[in-house]
Amino acid sequence: MFDARFEFSLRQGKLALPQSGNSAVFFPERLEDVTPLAHLKPKIMHRFKPLVDLFQDQGFDPLPSEPADLDVAIVHLPRVKRLARHLIYTATRATGPDGVIIVDGSKSQGIDSLIKDLKTRVDLTGVVSKAHGKLAWYRTTGVFDDWQADNFNLIEDGFVTKTGVFSADGIDPASQLLAASLPDDLRGRYADFGAGWGYLTRRLFDYPEIEHIDSIEADSASIDCARQNCGDHRVAFHWSDATTWCAKTALDGIVMNPPFHHGRAADPTIGQAFIASAARNLAAKGRLFMVANRQLPYEAVLQSCFANVKQMAQNNLFKVLFANRPLEHLRKTR
Structure with missing residues (x-):
């Protein structure tokens, strides 16, 4: 689970987050995918209306359609790999030059192959393996324009x-x-x-x-x-x-x-x-x-x-x- 991997990364001192700033969470499926960042009041990007409503009821507003200047972006992998790549493209593009992008997923969601893809494009700051999945993060030095997939x-x-x-x-x-x-x-x-x-x-x-x-x-x-x-x-x-x-x-x-x-x-x-x-x-x-x-x-x-x-x-x-x-x-x- 994301929360276990995320909290482990913080406890080990491997991952450091700002105490304030703009943040967003892409495609969370559970409240536990968002609440570890509650102090940053993250915005939520999701396509599925029931989840958008659920998160909004808990005080997490939707992300604007053209996000920018994020300090922290977390991408939870969806089932479709091409969509996962598009979310990484969107998150990286929206994050400021000193920001951090965190990618999380289970093995069944294809996190291993996606991390391999990331390593060909960016220098990963860290990778944590726990609870049948992995969490990886990097700074915004990568170019992912060819991962954009929002066209008809x-x-x-x-x-x-x-x-x-x-x-x-x-x-x-x-x-x-x-x-x-x-x-x-x-x-x-x-x-x-x-x-x-x-x-x-x-x-x-x-x-x-x-x-x-x-x-x-x-x-x-x-x-x-x-x-x-x-x-x-x-x-x-x-x-x-x-x-x-x-x-x-x-x-x-x-x-x-x-x-x-x-x-x-x-x-x-x-x-x-x-x-x-x-x-x-x-x-x-x-x-x-x-x-x-x-x-x-x-x-x-x-x-x-x-x-x-x-x-x-x-x-x-x-x-x-x-x-x-x-x-x-x-x-x-x-």
């Missing part, structure tokens, strides 16, 4: 994505199955829960009787892509957690391909929370269309939230589920 990348059918978003290299096959399974009579007010970079939102454009689409996504980079991919006056984009989002007007329908991982671990409770939120946001006769991996246990929670539930389609990997008429006591919780 063109994929199939004219869609664009960004590094680190879900299904960045192509259209997700589960979403394709859901889109192909939708009936012809969609109309009224719809939403795409967990919209990602906008594939399902865009497919809703095929229905001229849909008058409004709410595209809800917790990852800010994905929302940036969705805005590029879904240029239609009917769409409203929301950087928000679909499990807590509340529609201004009850919806006629929702489509969704909910995430089912938290980090590397499978977590079906995320999809279950999506289902409960869908039931709260739908009108009395509202319809839910969702796709999921075949083994995920969503049927029971659907039956606890809706009067009617059925399977519409499946293949070797995925299933498309339909539910309508959310139970009245759930709709009253909006």
